[in-house]
Amino acid sequence: MGEPFDRKFTEYFALSEWVSRFPDLAAGFTSKEGGFSKGSFESLNMGFHVGDELDKVVSNRILLAERLGTPIDDWVAAEQTHGNRIVKASLNDRGKGAKEYASGFKDTDGFYTNEPGILLTLAFADCVPLFFIAPEKGYIGVAHAGWKGTAKGIAAEMVKAWMEEGVSPEEIHAAIGPSICRNCYVVDDRVINEMEIWLDETVEKPYNEISQGQYSIDLKEMNKLILRKSGIPANHIEMTQFCTSCDSEYYFSHRRDEGKTGRMLSFIGWKGE
Ligand SMILES: [Zn+2]
DSSP: OOOSEEOOSSSEEEEHHHHHHOTTEEEEEEOSOSOSOOGGGTTTOOOSTTSOOHHHHHHHHHHHHHHHTOOGGGEEOBOOOSSOOEEEOOGGGTTTTTSOSTTSBTTOOEEEESOSSOEEEEEESSSEEEEEEETTTTEEEEEEEOHHHHHTTHHHHHHHHHHTTTOOGGGOEEEEOSOOOGGGOEEEHHHHHHHGGGOOTTSOOSEEEEETTEEEEOHHHHHHHHHHHTTOOGGGEEEOOOOTTTOTTTOOOTTTTTTOOOOEEEEEEEOOO
16 A cells, blocks of 8 residues: 555645545645744644644634635534543534634544534644544544553544444554654653553564663554454555654654644544535
């Protein structure tokens, strides 16, 4: 498989195979380019909670809404907490968190829906965006997996939630989006220990020790393992080569920018009439 995220537009990378197969689908990941924000947030900052001016972030979001043809009042967003709580969004939820932080879903790191007319969004700067689709039944979802969410199995939680609604793992396709790469992400024992519940003897560990108690870990690969363990077929999982830290011309990076930076947005939604 080639690179699943295609930079056709300045403002975002489209999940190109999915959107070409399903013309009513909007799915992708924003870049940091083409927006209105200044300084550390230059220029397409999508996060409300990082210290940027509110009106700039709203303008950036409206710009993306226009590019995608998905009205901003149809968006849902969250106060993300690195947990593993997933919410099924419905038409009544539209607009929550779209134009201000406070009305977003509390303590939520994943969304899914099977209704058209809702754009599911989450904010990122290094953490792993996970995209889900079960085309036959119309289910779509997105999740935020930093090391904590990864260890808490948010990828598996999405599959579990869909299974409870009658979607089998074999029907699900997943895409792992732009996030920090193995070389750029060094963690300590505490993080590695939390991952071990997902790993067994048979798999190649997605990390290696680089110095005493310090490890390089591939969070994308880690999530791929969890998706596989949840029953999604290997040939249904696509993974990007982009790194939010290495590819500095395209992305904000929390690690590279030492905390003061903007956020990209992952988004997926069936367009409404
Ligand atoms: Zn990197």
